[in-house]
Amino acid sequence: MRYGETGYDLEIDLSTGNIEKVERDPKLTELYLGGLGLNAYTMWSRVPADADPFDPDNLLIFAAGLLDGTMAHGANRTIVTSYSPQTKLLGFSMMGGFWAPELKYAGYDRIILKGKAPELVYLWINNDKVEIRDAKHLKGKGTYETSYLIRQEMKDSKVQVMAIGLAGENRVFFASLEHGRNSASRLGLGAVMGSKNLKAIAVRGTKDVPQAKPERMKELYFELLKYIQYRLQNPLPGIPGILAYIGSPQEMKLFDERWHTTSFAWGHARYRRKDFWTEEIEKKWAETQRRRIERYVSCYNCPVECGAIIRHDGLTTHRYLMKCFSKLTYLMAAESDSLEFNFDIAGKAQEYGLDGFTTPQVMAFAVELYENGILTDKDLPGFPKNNEERFYYLLEKIVRREGIGDILADGVYWAARRIGKGAEKFDHNTTKKHEQMVIKLGMLNPIYFLMYATGEKGNITQIEGQIPQAPLPKEVREEFVKDWPHVPKGKEERFKRFILEWGDEGKVFPFYPPPDLCCELVEWQEIMHYIDDCTGVCAGLSSFPIKPPYHIHNYPEIISAATGLEIDEDELWTTATRVRTLVRAINVRRGMRRKDEKPPEDHWKKRFPEYEEKLLDTYYKYRGWNKEGIPTIKTLKNLNLDYVAEDFIKRGILKPEEEEE
Amino acid sequence: MAEKKKKIVKQIIINADECNGCRACEAICSGYHSTDKFSIINPGRSRIFVHWDPYRNLFVPVLGGPQAPAECLARNKYIIDGKEYDECLFCGAVDCPSRELFQDPDSKLPLKCDSCESEPPLEEPMCVQVCINDALTYEEREEEVEEEREWDELDMGLEHLIKTFGPDKVLETFERLVKKEQTP
Ligand code: SF4
Ligand code: SF4
Ligand code: SF4
Numbered sequence: 001m002r003y004g005e006t007g008y009d010l011e012i013d014l015s016t017g018n019i020e021k022v023e024r025d026p027k028l029t030e031l032y033l034g035g036l037g038l039n040a041y042t043m044w045s046r047v048p049a050d051a052d053p054f055d056p057d058n059l060l061i062f063a064a065g066l067l068d069g070t071m072a073h074g075a076n077r078t079i080v081t082s083y084s085p086q087t088k089l090l091g092f093s094m095m096g097g098f099w100a101p102e103l104k105y106a107g108y109d110r111i112i113l114k115g116k117a118p119e120l121v122y123l124w125i126n127n128d129k130v131e132i133r134d135a136k137h138l139k140g141k142g143t144y145e146t147s148y149l150i151r152q153e154m155k156d157s158k159v160q161v162m163a164i165g166l167a168g169e170n171r172v173f174f175a176s177l178e179h180g181r182n183s184a185s186r187l188g189l190g191a192v193m194g195s196k197n198l199k200a201i202a203v204r205g206t207k208d209v210p211q212a213k214p215e216r217m218k219e220l221y222f223e224l225l226k227y228i229q230y231r232l233q234n235p236l237p238g239i240p241g242i243l244a245y246i247g248s249p250q251e252m253k254l255f256d257e258r259w260h261t262t263s264f265a266w267g268h269a270r271y272r273r274k275d276f277w278t279e280e281i282e283k284k285w286a287e288t289q290r291r292r293i294e295r296y297v298s299c300y301n302c303p304v305e306c307g308a309i310i311r312h313d314g315l316t317t318h319r320y321l322m323k324c325f326s327k328l329t330y331l332m333a334a335e336s337d338s339l340e341f342n343f344d345i346a347g348k349a350q351e352y353g354l355d356g357f358t359t360p361q362v363m364a365f366a367v368e369l370y371e372n373g374i375l376t377d378k379d380l381p382g383f384p385k386n387n388e389e390r391f392y393y394l395l396e397k398i399v400r401r402e403g404i405g406d407i408l409a410d411g412v413y414w415a416a417r418r419i420g421k422g423a424e425k426f427d428h429n430t431t432k433k434h435e436q437m438v439i440k441l442g443m444l445n446p447i448y449f450l451m452y453a454t455g456e457k458g459n460i461t462q463i464e465g466q467i468p469q470a471p472l473p474k475e476v477r478e479e480f481v482k483d484w485p486h487v488p489k490g491k492e493e494r495f496k497r498f499i500l501e502w503g504d505e506g507k508v509f510p511f512y513p514p515p516d517l518c519c520e521l522v523e524w525q526e527i528m529h530y531i532d533d534c535t536g537v538c539a540g541l542s543s544f545p546i547k548p549p550y551h552i553h554n555y556p557e558i559i560s561a562a563t564g565l566e567i568d569e570d571e572l573w574t575t576a577t578r579v580r581t582l583v584r585a586i587n588v589r590r591g592m593r594r595k596d597e598k599p600p601e602d603h604w605k606k607r608f609p610e611y612e613e614k615l616l617d618t619y620y621k622y623r624g625w626n627k628e629g630i631p632t633i634k635t636l637k638n639l640n641l642d643y644v645a646e647d648f649i650k651r652g653i654l655k656p657e658e659e660e661e
Numbered sequence: 662m663a664e665k666k667k668k669i670v671k672q673i674i675i676n677a678d679e680c681n682g683c684r685a686c687e688a689i690c691s692g693y694h695s696t697d698k699f700s701i702i703n704p705g706r707s708r709i710f711v712h713w714d715p716y717r718n719l720f721v722p723v724l725g726g727p728q729a730p731a732e733c734l735a736r737n738k739y740i741i742d743g744k745e746y747d748e749c750l751f752c753g754a755v756d757c758p759s760r761e762l763f764q765d766p767d768s769k770l771p772l773k774c775d776s777c778e779s780e781p782p783l784e785e786p787m788c789v790q791v792c793i794n795d796a797l798t799y800e801e802r803e804e805e806v807e808e809e810r811e812w813d814e815l816d817m818g819l820e821h822l823i824k825t826f827g828p829d830k831v832l833e834t835f836e837r838l839v840k841k842e843q844t845p
Binding site for chain 1: 683685699701703714715716791834
């Protein structure tokens with residue numbers, strides 16, 4: 001009997017139409033938990049290291065997290081994994097909502113897809129019934145329309161659908177998978193799905209997910225619920241509103257957008273508008289927001305309501321769903337003052353199935369090239385004068401890969417190289433070929449330097465968390481550390497002192513915190529995310545906010561109550577480190593090295609190249625990686641990743657004799 | 662007419678406007694009613710069913726209610742926020758022949774909300790406890806009721822509709838249906 005997980009994967013070969021239900025070795029759960037951990041293991045062991053992302057041999061894996069479908073709050077993440085067409089590295093993108101729990105209730109932890117369907121198809125999974133169905137009638141349809149149509153066909157409001165839009169069908173490198181208000185949007189996995197001729201996956205399940213220690217699970221559930229309720233009503237003092245709560249940043253509920261609009265960069269991540277936020281804007285935006293939002297919505301088994309249903313009469317469904325920063329990404333990139341514009345274009349873009357983070361940056365990049373004469377009217381025939389209209393123009397070109405759209409659809413990095421003529425210089429906000437957060441700051445932040453440089457996720461919000469992003473005001477520091485049980489064992493003294501001192505004279509960036517403390521802080525932030533990526537718990541309840549409901553001390557018990565897996569804090573930490581290291585190993589095998597580990601050059605005005613190298617050296621060493629950022633044989637063996645070490649030796653990536661020194 | 666009697670009326674009040682569609686109520690209900698409490702989670706076995714349709718902005722929790730008469734009377738139209746919705750979507754009949762809303766997925770037995778009756782009684786039913794956004798609230802009050810079963814159930818059903826949709830909407834629907842009946 002297995003608890004929490006079903007123990008089964010659905011293996012589907014789209015080329016042959018073969019469908020199999022395969023039981024997994026329980027040992028794998030001990031080693032990799034679930035979700036990303038299992039996906040990484042499967043990618044490592046089954047996909048050739050040099051496979052092209054669009055190669056039929058490349059796998060596309062959809063995993064429910066280990067805790068998905070149990071009583072654990074917010075355990076609803078789907079972890080989609082493949083090689084990314086944009087970065088060419090491992091791409092894993094998470095989304096919340098209802099899809100993964102439904103998959104569990106249908107009796108599966110994962111769907112592992114390979115091959116390529118001869119024609120456009122969708123999958124229909126209803127408990128034991130699994131069908132590959134013709135999707136010709138859905139070709140070119142939007143993500144919402146597709147979901148709507150499939151749900152209509154099934155006449156069951158509990159069918160959960162995830163779908164790609166035109167962008168995925170046309171293999172736009174930043175195409176997303178959309179499922180209601182939730183998107184697996186980073187790293188272009190929608191394009192991989194398109195390359196397999198798969199339009200959508202619809203799931204419905206009515207089977208049991210057993211829990212190992214029912215009574216304990218119930219107690220933990222209500223303990224956490226009480227804390228969630230408390231945190232929703234008690235923002236942390238001294239911390240900007242958007243970071244003072246739990247959940248995904250509460251942008252659907254907050255009306256005050258001073259923080260984002262004045263501290264994030266506008267245009268193609270170029271400049272700040274420090275006096276943008278006026279009373280007049282606030283009034284106008286509040287009116288728009290109230291009018292457009294029809295309802296606040298949550299993901300499965302979570303009361304936090306981070307999302308909203310947005311009215312949109314330009315869509316066949318007349319509404320779409322949104323959360324978080326996509327409320328502002330388009331308008332800031334287009335340098336528009338209109339929140340209405342953002343609601344409109346974001347809805348259209350999501351219907352096409354595009355990442356709301358990368359897309360506006362690609363568009364702003366194109367506008368910049370045009371204004372600098374690198375792209376001309378020949379490339380952009382009939383290009384409108386006004387930025388908002390330009391964005392709509394570019395949207396249509398990109399999703400169809402039409403004219404210049406075909407180049408822009410590869411994202412800023414690749415487009416710059418294909419365009420040439422100095423366009424490369426305008427590629428200033430990518431890391432590992434992927435567009436980054438639109439932040440431009442003054443002084444180097446050593447903690448964020450390390451997270452940007454060494455992060456495997458391409459997205460800072462999936463790495464950061466736990467600690468305030470700036471020194472706390474003096475008067476709240478004592479109180480903050482007094483009630484901070486989240487800190488990992490053995491770090492209490494150091495991390496609390498850090499909060500108490502940070503911002504004092506001499507305790508400022510870039511030389512404070514010192515490199516060793518930076519390493520520990522980065523590790524903590526990152527490890528919490530990797531745990532979530534394996535368990536399927538939403539980062540908004542765990543790794544992202546400050547003082548979240550889930551933490552390293554209560555996690556082991558929750559995992560054990562749900563699954564029966566006896567794991568303590570240290571073992572959980574080690575397991576997450578194993579997964580983190582395996583992800584790195586996959587990327588190393590695909591060629592990633594130290595030279596790739598660079599935050600955007602202009603992320604900070606004041607840079608310290610020598611010191612940054614020292615930071616990187618210290619961090620690599622701390623992690624047990626060599627000078628190139630490759631985990632050493634010893635590190636790999638300590639983590640039960642002997643097979644990785646052997647592979648690295650065979651390929652000449654690691655040399656045993658070099659490590660002796 | 663049956664005799665009047667005092668009785669504690671337990672009622673879950675559904676405010677569909679506050680529902681965020683999280684389905685925590687379904688999860689907990691299925692857990693609470695599993696043979697060994699909370700040993701399984703399966704919304705398919707829940708006695709509350711949340712109609713979940715973000716594309717129409719329709720989130721309507723429905724409790725597994727009374728048995729429907731053999732000849733279904735529930736082909737109503739419901740009006741929410743001035744819009745008409747078709748047929749029996751929101752009916753709580755547990756043995757409806759045309760749907761599987763309140764059927765145990767394995768045994769096909771009807772699943773009826775029992776207000777989490779237990780000894781000792783819960784402070785509040787499980788689904789109400791987990792719905793911290795107050796789409797579900799709970800009320801106990803003493804009432805004089807007629808000792809006749811059908812009327813009791815009809816009352817409850819209507820009351821439930823009124824709480825959910827407001828008296829005007831229910832009246833409007835009722836009038837329209839009566840008119841329809843009367844036109845040959
Ligand atoms: S915190 Fe927000 S994003 Fe996370 S599961 Fe809950 S509703 Fe979804
Ligand atoms: S718990 Fe409450 S808010 Fe969530 S689906 Fe049920 S009724 Fe709606
Ligand atoms: S009151 Fe109890 S039995 Fe009825 S729906 Fe709620 S949790 Fe289920």
